[in-house]
Amino acid sequence: MISVYWKxxxxxxxxKCPHPEAHQAFIKLNKAFKDLQDPVKRKAMDDKIDEKEEKERFKLELKAMREAAQWRRLQGISMEGDEALLADLDVKEEKKRDEWMTTLPPERKPGVATQQSTKSFSRTSREGRGDTSAWTDTPSDRAQKAKTNYLEAYNEAAALAANDQDKKTSNADAELVDQYNKAKRSKSLVEKHQESTRVRSKKKSKTDKEKQKEEWEGQHPWKPWDREKDLTGGRQNVKLDAENMAQGLTSRFSSGSFQRNFL
Incomplete structure (x- = not known):
């Protein structure tokens, strides 16, 4: 016993133990060890243990005797004492259901309008019944679901708040860096190159436009509008002879003096 106590x-x-209830467990262990060392208390504990073991043995024997009596009843055999053994089994207790088993779901309670009759089912309706877990959930299940929903909502809100805070801090840091760069640091080689490229492109586009304008004005000088010249420009005076045209058509499409007969 002492070796077990030490272990x-x-x-x-x-x-030795980091558990928060280790101190209370150690106190109970010392109390039990002291009670076992006292002969009077030790004898009382042994009597309780023996009584409990005897009750367990009696229950097992009674169960075996009742099973044997039930088997004899099924076989049509009767022995003395079977009726007394089976008397308690014949009394059937009425089964009771909890309140949550007998209450209707919210959508089935009286006074709530439903889409279809409760006595018939629609064959064409494709809408599902949805979440019907509320019909069979016990109070403990409902409490657990409410706790889970609360924790999920809390975690989601905390994550959103943390993301917003991170964005604000990152934006503030970026603004500070930009202000410092503008005030303290000179332009980088890339920025200088980009500025020089923009200036050269602007100058080049300006010179190209001026050059195109000069070329256009040199090759296409401005002149006043002349109706006779501008409207007849590019046209040719064509004389049409009706007699010559008719003669040409007859000579081209007529059969002439010689005619072939194929048959």
Missing amino acids: LSLMVHPD
Whole structure:
């Protein structure tokens, strides 16, 4: 007994065990060890243990005797004492259901309008019944679901708040860096190159436009509008002879003096 006590004391000692209830467990272990060392208390504990073991043995024997009596009843055999053994089994207790088993779901309670009759089912309706877990959830299940929903909502809100805070801090840091760069640091080689490229492109586009304008004005000088010249420009005076045209058509499409007969 002492060796077992030492092993258990090492397991639950506050200096050895980090569990928060280790101190209370160590106190209970010491109290039990002292009670076992007292002969009077030890005898009372042994009597309780013996009584409990005897009750367990009696229950097992009674169960075996009842099973044997039930088997004899099924076989049509009767023995003395079977009726007394089976008397308690014949009394059937009425089964009771909890309140959550007998209450209707919210959408089935009286006074709530439903889309279809409760006595018939629609064959064409494709809408599902949705979440019907509320019909069979126990109060503990409902409490657990409410707790889970609360934790999910809390975690989501905390994550959103953390993301917003991170964005604000990152934006503030970026603004500080930009202000410092503008005030303290000179332009980089890339920025200088980009500025020089923009200036050269502007100058080049300006010179190209001026050059195109000069070329256009040199090759296409401005002149006043002349109706006779501008409207007849590019046209040719064509004389049409009706007689010559008719003669040409007849000579081209007529059969002439010689005519072939194929048959």
